[in-house]
Amino acid sequence: MLKQFFIICSGADTDILNQCSKGEQNKYAGVGATVFFTAVMAFIASSYALYTVFDTLYSSIFFGLIWGLLIFNLDRYIVSTIKKTGHFFDEFIQAIPRVILAVIIAIVISKPLELKIFEKEINQVLLEQKNELTLANKDQIAAQYNPKIEALNSSILALQEDIKTKETEVNQLYNTYISEAEGTAGTRLLGKGPVYKEKREKHDALLAELNELKLENRKKIKAHEAQIDQLNTQYKAAITRSQPIINNFDGLMARVNALNKLPWLPSFFIFLLFLAIETSPILAKLLSPKGAYDFKLEDLETAVKTNVLQNKNQREAMLQTDFAINDRIYNDLQQEDDLYAYERKKAKELMQLQADAFYKQQKNIL
Known part of the structure; x- marks a missing residue:
């Protein structure tokens, strides 16, 4: 059950993954566990940061939980949208914006924890x-x-x-x-x-x-x-x-400024730790070979894409055929004398009615 939960956290298609080997399932369970625990760390960090602002425990926990869920959703989205194409350069290009977003998230998560870790030193600077x-x-x-x-x-x-x-x-x-x-x-x-x-x-x-x-x-x-x-x-x-x-x-803000007055190396290593945690699912997908899950997912997406293209082409062919049939029908009708006589009669009646209506209107005006 825990493994299935972590697979859901990874953003993978559970129906496809259930058809794959245990090793493939374990790989995505590991990715999902990283996403989940990153969200937990984000919850702890944001709760502490908000506590320094609001000085209220329950409000800090509530908003910290919202922030943790937001980070969880972002990480899950980042990991699930990286597709294995078999070409490292293409995969690297599509991973660049996600890596930048992961760096931003790592900074946001690590900074409040740095404030808590170095709290005594920060208090001395503040004093x-x-x-x-x-x-x-x-x-x-x-x-x-x-x-x-x-x-x-x-x-x-x-x-x-x-x-x-x-x-x-x-x-x-x-x-x-x-x-x-x-x-x-x-x-x-x-x-x-x-x-x-x-x-x-x-x-x-x-x-x-x-x-x-x-x-x-x-x-x-x-x-x-x-x-x-x-x-x-x-x-x-x-x-x-x-x-x-x-x-x-x-x-x-005062604590952040006080933290900046301390030696930068310990804070930098803490940031690197969270950066490694945040980018590890992305790097794992980039460095890992194309697995059974990726092939099955590609096959499913290709099948859907092919079906959509077939339906589109078929509708276009039907439309062209319908245009051709209509052209032939109206070309044939141009040669029908009965249709011409009928149209002439109706046009004559319509013009007579228009003339009568105009006559009545002018008469009323006079």
């Missing part, structure tokens, strides 16, 4: 790419916020510098009026005289300005710091929103 994308993403987002933050920090430094400058002036006036009181500078008179009072008043006025400046600048600094905190919060929120996109950077 490195994600880290690079994370750093690049932070730099890009920072480029949006850093100029504003730097401007606010510069403004804070300027406000703090204004306070320090004012404090320096106040301290200088303080030292001045203290030195005046001690008699170490200015008038060099010990005690709190008029000059001392004047310098003390200048110091006190500048100190009041300093205190007012501190209040105003501290309010501005707090406002700037609040804006900086808000910008930092927005920066962190932007990173938080964009990070899941980077974390999900492991789709089918």
Whole structure:
């Protein structure tokens, strides 16, 4: 039963093959087994590839099954349409498009399996790419916020510098009026005289300005710091929103690109393996001699073709004969006087009727 199933998979005519030897049947059973297991591998490969896209097991299995059946039908068609003619060059010419199709199928089947086989190495490459994308993403987002933050920090430094400058002036006036009181500078008179009072008043006025400046600048600094905190919060929120996109950077195309960054030789050998599996039925038919099945199939097809040609020629001969008979009949009728008189009478009646109808029509118009 399994042998019969594989024969059906090969696309061979079971009625003709049952009349052949066991060896011929085994050959086509082997071809059918290759077609079947290639379809199974296509089902597994496409299911895994679709799982990386949909991330749903049942949907991946369903569409993978459809893809596997499609590959099975294509392989079965490719193998069944190669006819043994006994001339290798003719067979090779008709096999070229089928070999090209087999190469395409081998690529489609092998690539998802390569992704699964080298999954750990691909994950490592993807991790490195994600880290690079994370750093690049932070730099890009920072480029949006850093100029504003730097401007606010510069403004804070300027406000703090204004306070320090004012404090320096106040301290200088303080030292001045203290030195005046001690008699170490200015008038060099010990005690709190008029000059001392004047310098003390200048110091006190500048100190009041300093205190007012501190209040105003501290309010501005707090406002700037609040804006900086808000910008930092927005920066962190932007990173938080964009990070899941980077974390999900492991789709089918990303994995294929990561696979291309790995050494090409292992992937190439896997592709060659599937190419050999996919083209083996075609090569087996090309290299094998013309067997009993091929002769019987050719005999059947030739018989049908001959029968069709015979029927076509016979219909053409019957048509030519019918034309010749009709020509003779009408040539003979041309000499019949009775037929001429009858045709003349009917033509005369027809012309009279036409004349009467024309007369009535003209009369109605008038």
